[in-house]
Amino acid sequence: xxxxxxxxxxxxxxxxxxxxxxxxxxxxxxxxxxxxxxxxxxxxxxxxxxxxxxxxxxxxxxxxxxxxxxxxxxxxxxxxxxxxxxxxxxxxxxxxxxxxxxxxxxxxxxxxxxxxxxxxxxxxxxxxxxxxxxxxxxxxxxxxxxxxxxxxxxxxxxxxxxxxxxxxxxxxxxxxxxxxxxxxxxxxxxxxxxxxxxxxxxxxxxxxxxxxxx
Numbered sequence: 457x458x459x460x461x462x463x464x465x466x467x468x469x470x471x472x473x474x475x476x477x478x479x480x481x482x483x484x485x486x487x488x489x490x491x492x493x494x495x496x497x498x499x500x501x502x503x504x505x506x507x508x509x510x511x512x513x514x515x516x517x518x519x520x521x522x523x524x525x526x527x528x529x530x531x532x533x534x535x536x537x538x539x540x541x542x543x544x545x546x547x548x549x550x551x552x553x554x555x556x557x558x559x560x561x562x563x564x565x566x567x568x569x570x571x572x573x574x575x576x577x578x579x580x581x582x583x584x585x586x587x588x589x590x591x592x593x594x595x596x597x598x599x600x601x602x603x604x605x606x607x608x609x610x611x612x613x614x615x616x617x618x619x620x621x622x623x624x625x626x627x628x629x630x631x632x633x634x635x636x637x638x639x640x641x642x643x644x645x646x647x648x649x650x651x652x653x654x655x656x657x658x659x660x661x662x663x664x665x666x667x668x669x670x
Contacts, residue, residue, distance in 0.1 A: 471504070475537075477529035482510035485546075487537050489523035503539045505551070518544060518551040530569035538564050543577070543605070556598060556605045566633075568625040573602030578610075578620035578633050592616040595635060595642075597623070611651055614638045 471490050478484035486506040503521035506513045521539035528536040533548035541562055544551045556562075561582035569575035577598040595610040595618045612618040614637035623633040629648035634656070636642060643654035 472523070473504075473506075474523075474525055475527040477527050477535065478508075479529050479532050483532045484508040485527065485529065485535055486513070487524040487527045489539075503537065505537060505546075516546075516551070518546075519553050526564065526567045528567045528569045528575065530571045530575065534569060534572045536567050536569055536575060538567050538577070540564075543567070554600070554605060557607050559596065559607065561593070562596065563619075565620060565635075566622045568623045568631075569600075570625040570627050573600070574625060574628045575600035576623045576625045576631055576633075577605070578623040578635070580619035592618075594618050595620045597633065608646075611642075611644060611653065612637075613640065613642055613653075618642070 471488065473486050473488035475487040476484065484507070486508070488504050489501045490504050491501055501523045503518070503524040505516040505518050505524070507516050518537075521537070521542045521544060524537045524539045526538040530536075535546040535548075537544045537546070537551075541556065541564065543554050543556055543564075545554045556577070559581055561580075563579045563582060564577050565579040567575065567577050579596050580593045581596045582593045592615070594612050597608045597610045597620065598605045599608050610620070610633075616638055618635070618637045620633050620635035622635075623631065625631045631646040632643070632654075633646075634641070634643045641656040643656045644651040645654050646652070
């Protein structure tokens with residue numbers, strides 16, 4: 457099975473680990489997915505959560521969720537996992553679903569948390585109606601205030617395609633996000649009173665075409 461420093465993770469069929477977060481050497485979480493052994497070819501990928509307590513890894517029970525592609529930690533009792541349009545919150549002893557607002561075409565790319573009452577999701581809203589009666593995508597952000605998620609307006613710089621790929625929340629008044637528009641990389645900084653555009657450097661064509669993770 458996959459091997460991570462601290463010891464091998466529990467064996468499972470079709471394991472794929474995609475994210476790791478932690479608040480200390482005694483509190484590390486790994487996330488990803490596995491395919492059920494007796495259901496190949498059915499797209500039966502289920503999310504998997506592992507926890508390292510300083511001596512060993514162990515699987516952690518959680519509500520049903522698809523492949524986990526984004527995770528964040530605001531502390532040992534404040535851990536987040538995103539699979540598709542579902543978001544789980546862990547308090548150190550159990551995991552609960554936290555419903556997000558219904559947004560058509562929602563695609564969540566990244567999550568970050570600075571504490572129990574400050575977490576951010578970013579991504580895209582596909583199928584958005586744009587000028588000239590065309591269809592494209594808009595940037596999207598949501599904020600967790602300790603009790604619920606709410607959509608936070610974000611800028612769009614292109615009339616066809618806009619998307620956010622990564623977010624970093626340092627505090628409720630210090631949030632950074634990056635993404636892309638058509639032939640352009642975009643970045644924004646939120647200080648608590650709206651988003652300010654942050655000019656992004658051009659990147660030569662021979663390097664990675666996607667924005668780097670924060």
